[in-house]
Amino acid sequence: MKRETLPKILEAKNISLKCLEVYRTIPDPDLQKALQDYKSKVGTPDACVFFSPSGVKFSKMALAKIYPSMQETVQWVAIGPTTSNAMEKDGFRVSVTASKPTPQALLTSILEWKQRHISDSGDGRG
Template identity: 40%
Template sequence: MHVLLLKEPRDGDSGPDPYIKELASHGHKATLIPVLSFKFVSLNTLSDKLFQPDKHGGLIFTSPRAVEAAKMCLEAEERREEWNNSIKEKWNAKSIYVVGKATAALVRNLGLNPLGEDTGTAEVLSRLILEREDTNILPLFFPCGSIKREVLPTALRENGVPLETLTVYQTAEHPDLEKNLKNFFKEQGTPASVAFFSPSGVKFCLEVVRRLSGDQLTQIKFAAIGPTTEEAMTAEGLCVSCAAQKPTAEHLAAAIAKALQHFPRCECFK
């Protein structure tokens, strides 16, 4: 069966996307359509912060894009040399918090040692941070996107853990999104399953998917990468057939494969 993945390709992966690969192992053909476009901002300020570890109590990365912004600050040879010779070890003496395996892998590529890759959500990560940190530390530094959720900053501030945020990328709808969706439905027909990977994906894609699916909408098994995305889907009246237990390719593919073994129409659309 055909599965539509509404996500960006994994950065730096020369092989097949892991979600496509995992779904293929379950006998399903998957197509990936990028939903978002990104513009990096404030990189000079980010660079200054990254090269002043003594002013912060640790780092927080909750998205691959934030790590990508950090990587861009290390592109100059002299900066990379300074990072490798001294700066990264100063950061590694502190806590480097992350959400998700993809973000953790990119953080390791910077030479940093991540904590929390199995947390899965900002809510769970915030609890881990509160267990480990106290109110006397220097501010944790959190480079983030323009449409980040406020769950983590709110939890830390309400508990007195100092935090400094910096917007390092802005998120917008991918300019070719509607065209790519129309081409997919024209060539492949209505997919058996559609997977969303973020609340932004729900916001930008859902109405187009509804329109293109027509009266076949209730036959689609809608999948969510995690609870935050599932909440956004439910809030829009979608019947969520499955959600990944953890935000990994293996868990999402297993959930979709299980959902596709059952074929009753979903009647819970508003």
């Protein structure tokens, strides 16, 4: 899911740019089966982390089919602000957004959220 940030900046400075498609993001054809297998073995997850806007786009329908009430029961986590915005646009109620898209920032944000909610509810589930 290409963003137009760089082309707009370059255009504003009258710098020409030729875009080339070097890869294409496609959905995993086995996602729905993998989710169904997970549900059969484990049940509903406590949280679900998205790492990209394309992950949100490609997962939403499969998640809704396998876990129809998941929107209300799962804590939704985004690796960064761009992914969080995509999640919100698709109707996800985002609980945690990492301040920047790095593994450390993601972990820190999840732990901070969990600590706040343990303090609020006493059980860590929010």
